[in-house]
Amino acid sequence: ISHSTKTKKKSSTSMAKVRILISALVFFFVVLNVNVHGFYLPGVAPQDFQMGDALMVKVNKLTSTKTQLPYSYYSLPYCRPDHIVDSAENLGEVLRGDRIENSPFVFKMRESQMCSAVCRVKLDKKTAKALKEKIADEYRVNMILDNLPLVVPVKRPDQDNVVVYQHGFHVGLKGIFVGKKEEKYFIHNHLTFTVRYHRDIQSDSSRIVGFEVKPFSVKHEYEGEWNEKARLTTCDPHTKRAVTNSESPQEVEEGNEIIFTYDVDFQESEVKWASRWDTYLLMADDQIHWFSIVNSMMIVLFLSGMVAMIMLRTLYRDISNYNQLETHEEALEETGWKLVHGDVFRPPTNPELLCVYAGTGVQCFGMILVTMIFACLGFLSPSNRGGLMTAMLLLWVFMGLLAGYASSRLYKTLRGTEWKKIALKTAFMFPATIFVVFFVLNAIIWGQKSSGAVPFGTMFALVVLWFGISVPLVFIGAYIGFRKPAPEDPVKTNKIPRQIPIQAWYMNPIFSILIGGILPFGAVFIELFFILTSIWLHQFYYIFGFLFIVFVILIITCAEITVVLCYFQLCSEDYQWWWRSYLTSGSSAVYLFLYAAFYFYTKLEITKLASAILYFGYMLIVSYVFFVFTGAIGFYACFWFTRLIYSSVKID
Numbered sequence: 001i002s003h004s005t006k007t008k009k010k011s012s013t014s015m016a017k018v019r020i021l022i023s024a025l026v027f028f029f030v031v032l033n034v035n036v037h038g039f040y041l042p043g044v045a046p047q048d049f050q051m052g053d054a055l056m057v058k059v060n061k062l063t064s065t066k067t068q069l070p071y072s073y074y075s076l077p078y079c080r081p082d083h084i085v086d087s088a089e090n091l092g093e094v095l096r097g098d099r100i101e102n103s104p105f106v107f108k109m110r111e112s113q114m115c116s117a118v119c120r121v122k123l124d125k126k127t128a129k130a131l132k133e134k135i136a137d138e139y140r141v142n143m144i145l146d147n148l149p150l151v152v153p154v155k156r157p158d159q160d161n162v163v164v165y166q167h168g169f170h171v172g173l174k175g176i177f178v179g180k181k182e183e184k185y186f187i188h189n190h191l192t193f194t195v196r197y198h199r200d201i202q203s204d205s206s207r208i209v210g211f212e213v214k215p216f217s218v219k220h221e222y223e224g225e226w227n228e229k230a231r232l233t234t235c236d237p238h239t240k241r242a243v244t245n246s247e248s249p250q251e252v253e254e255g256n257e258i259i260f261t262y263d264v265d266f267q268e269s270e271v272k273w274a275s276r277w278d279t280y281l282l283m284a285d286d287q288i289h290w291f292s293i294v295n296s297m298m299i300v301l302f303l304s305g306m307v308a309m310i311m312l313r314t315l316y317r318d319i320s321n322y323n324q325l326e327t328h329e330e331a332l333e334e335t336g337w338k339l340v341h342g343d344v345f346r347p348p349t350n351p352e353l354l355c356v357y358a359g360t361g362v363q364c365f366g367m368i369l370v371t372m373i374f375a376c377l378g379f380l381s382p383s384n385r386g387g388l389m390t391a392m393l394l395l396w397v398f399m400g401l402l403a404g405y406a407s408s409r410l411y412k413t414l415r416g417t418e419w420k421k422i423a424l425k426t427a428f429m430f431p432a433t434i435f436v437v438f439f440v441l442n443a444i445i446w447g448q449k450s451s452g453a454v455p456f457g458t459m460f461a462l463v464v465l466w467f468g469i470s471v472p473l474v475f476i477g478a479y480i481g482f483r484k485p486a487p488e489d490p491v492k493t494n495k496i497p498r499q500i501p502i503q504a505w506y507m508n509p510i511f512s513i514l515i516g517g518i519l520p521f522g523a524v525f526i527e528l529f530f531i532l533t534s535i536w537l538h539q540f541y542y543i544f545g546f547l548f549i550v551f552v553i554l555i556i557t558c559a560e561i562t563v564v565l566c567y568f569q570l571c572s573e574d575y576q577w578w579w580r581s582y583l584t585s586g587s588s589a590v591y592l593f594l595y596a597a598f599y600f601y602t603k604l605e606i607t608k609l610a611s612a613i614l615y616f617g618y619m620l621i622v623s624y625v626f627f628v629f630t631g632a633i634g635f636y637a638c639f640w641f642t643r644l645i646y647s648s649v650k651i652d
Helices: 002-031 091-096 125-136 286-323 328-334 351-376 387-398 400-413 419-447 456-483 509-516 518-536 544-571 578-586 588-603 609-647
Strands: 054-063 101-108 113-122 140-145 151-155 163-167 172-175 184-187 190-199 206-216 257-268
Touching: 091 387, 091 456, 101 113, 101 140, 101 190, 125 172, 125 184, 140 163, 140 206, 286 518, 286 544, 351 387, 351 400, 351 419, 351 544, 351 578, 351 609, 387 400, 387 456, 400 419, 400 456, 419 456, 419 609, 509 518, 509 544, 509 578, 518 544, 518 588, 544 578, 544 609, 578 588, 578 609, 588 609
Parallel strands: 151 206, 190 257
Antiparallel strands: 054 101, 054 140, 113 257, 151 163, 172 184, 190 206
8 A cells, every 4th residue: 555655646746747847838938938930041031022122133144055064144245234243152053153143134023014125235246156156055044033043934745734944045046037048046135024922911021932934036126216215116015015926036147236125024823932942843753753763672672682592591501500410512602701711801902092992982971971861851952052062062071080080990900000191092082083173174164264164262262171171080080090999800811811713704803893883873873864964954953852762772782782792702712802892882883974975975965075075074073973982882881791791600
């Protein structure tokens, strides 16, 4: 009875404590009126506009899928404001070639305009040539309103009532007059803007949720001499005469005058501000992504089955050893991987380089993993332009700590002593290679007078990030890793190396390495198509959920294919697995680069040599990063596998 009474007293005391805690929370949030607010990411907070408020349209770079060379908007003879002001750009925007500036287009919220003249431009030989070149290369003009990019709505011919949005409008178009053979160039000099907004009924404020345009080419005419108040006869708001087609287009020739005009129409929308990017990110091909994942899952299941079979057979053989019930076949198998136990942990040739690449692979893995997590959580949305590039760069710099730790830890395991030398190589070898290639490509862009060339100040900032943050972190990580005691090998290494028997043709190092890269590439190549399309055809890629699943599948595939081929290699009494395990999964980068070449010749229309060099140069960098990343996964999977099987087996 006394025990139950004590229990009741304890429970009543606990309840009293809970009530006191709840009362305290109520006191803080109600009595003291503590306000709790949600937060928006920097630069992507909603902006409310009242009727008549000025809306400033900004212009961005001119882009082309044919040349891949961006140019400043004002490199063409477009109308200029009184003072051109550059917007503050983050590191990612500068590296992407974004050049955001103000424009002479000024709207007033919910006040439609019709046939507003911006300026008149007379073409000389130089400006006419520049316009013709940009029209021939199919350059597009990009604009921004309230952080929303300008899009051109286009109906898909194969599907009814399905509208796709193209980024920006073409500078102009080529055409032939009826009855003539000579091809002419025409400029889009009249823009019909549509601004969609969502209105709050209570405050009567509005938020912009859409920014669209329909471009037209019109040879404007006017009465008398031109001045700011001249009345156009081809487009007149007084007579309600609007531009609806390009039947009398404005030709681009030396000596021609071009009058730039625009309309603005405001349309109320049911789309809320939080959902305004949904139309830009509309994914009409999600079935293909699911097919990609199912395809990758089948590869993973196949490899997992093989790994499970190997592990179970190994375990079964060990039990037989312990019970001394070996069959003749098992005894023969023991002459395979178990026979090389005295050499399997012998340090490889060029161990320092292996340690450097293993550490760099861990650095790339950490960068990609954290970037994926942030992207899936919505921190790297397209509304935060340049955010993805900036995040990856900064993460790579800070992941230098992991690179130094991993490389020095492996170096100590391989009985190395000069950890500072390894730290120095880890800090400089990979980034120096990337930097040299990037510098050469940037010089080519500079030679083309493109705005995509990274300025000297930004280049200096990159060097400061490298030398000022990444290098010290690599050394700190290396110091920490080398101080920790090295893990002991499960078995002792013989003093005299064992002779490796002649291998079967299918166990040839080059053949097995190239075979090992096929399955990891097969797990990602469908998703790779969409990534290449977003990069080189200037489309949004925001399906990071799918990408994260494929990323996990890639990790599993790299690990399993390396373990399987490593097991076969050891069974063939070949104990030189260190470098082969890295190269087996890393060889998938070869297939990635070959696929990039296939994509170049089948999907892109690049004709200029400089643009082709840029494409293959950047894809070489991507393939190199992919090699280091996948190679490290395969190596550490094999490292774990060999230590596991040799530590669990009784060596006679």
